[in-house]
Amino acid sequence: MDILEIEATRWAKIRSKGRYRFIWLRYVFGYGIVVASLLIIGDIILFTWHPQRTLYFAVVFPLAGYILGALTWRKNESLANMGDSE
Numbered sequence: 001m002d003i004l005e006i007e008a009t010r011w012a013k014i015r016s017k018g019r020y021r022f023i024w025l026r027y028v029f030g031y032g033i034v035v036a037s038l039l040i041i042g043d044i045i046l047f048t049w050h051p052q053r054t055l056y057f058a059v060v061f062p063l064a065g066y067i068l069g070a071l072t073w074r075k076n077e078s079l080a081n082m083g084d085s086e
Contacts (some may be wrong), residue, residue: 011080023069031066 014022036057043053 008080011076015077015080018058022073023066027065027069027072028062030065031068032062036061047063 039057039061040054043049043057
């Protein structure tokens, strides 16, 4: 089994669970919320806490996670569809 077959099998398993689950669990919560939380904690510990910066982190990074997840899904779908046609 080569690497392309392994990736295709892996993507099929992820795809079967759904787009929204993929985006929300992996990117919004797995990336956006985690990064925002670490930055907020670091901001509180290392610098003077500013509510505006906290709000910025809490909005921007989960939103960026959603966008990144949607783009990743779209790219993987296009690759999977390209592989299906061959």
